[in-house]
Amino acid sequence: MPMYEYRCAECGREHEQLRRMSEADTKVECPHCGSQQVTRLFSTCCVGGGASGGSNAGSGGGCAPRGGFS
Ligand SMILES: [Zn+2]
Numbered sequence: 519m520p521m522y523e524y525r526c527a528e529c530g531r532e533h534e535q536l537r538r539m540s541e542a543d544t545k546v547e548c549p550h551c552g553s554q555q556v557t558r559l560f561s562t563c564c565v566g567g568g569a570s571g572g573s574n575a576g577s578g579g580g581c582a583p584r585g586g587f588s
Contacts, residue, residue, distance in 0.1 A: 523560075528553035 520539060525532045526548035533549055546556045 522558055524548075524556045524558050526551060526553055527555035527557065532559070 519536045520542075521534050521536050522542050523532055523534050524546050528548060529551045531548065531550045535546065537544075542558060545554055546558070547554055548556050
């Protein structure tokens with residue numbers, strides 16, 4: 519199951535959840551404030567230019583392609 523990141527528009531905090539792909543866009547509640555104003559972020563892994571955290575460009579740590587790029 520892939521890990522998705524979400525950011526709460528109410529409190530601005532981010533959290534991660536393991537969800538099925540088919541459930542990635544279903545409603546998520548912020549675990550911090552309970553708001554449902556939560557947007558899904560693209561995983562910072564394998565996606566360049568993420569604004570948040572970890573700037574290990576080129577290291578590729580733990581970010582191996584799983585094949586089947588679509
Ligand atoms: Zn919140």
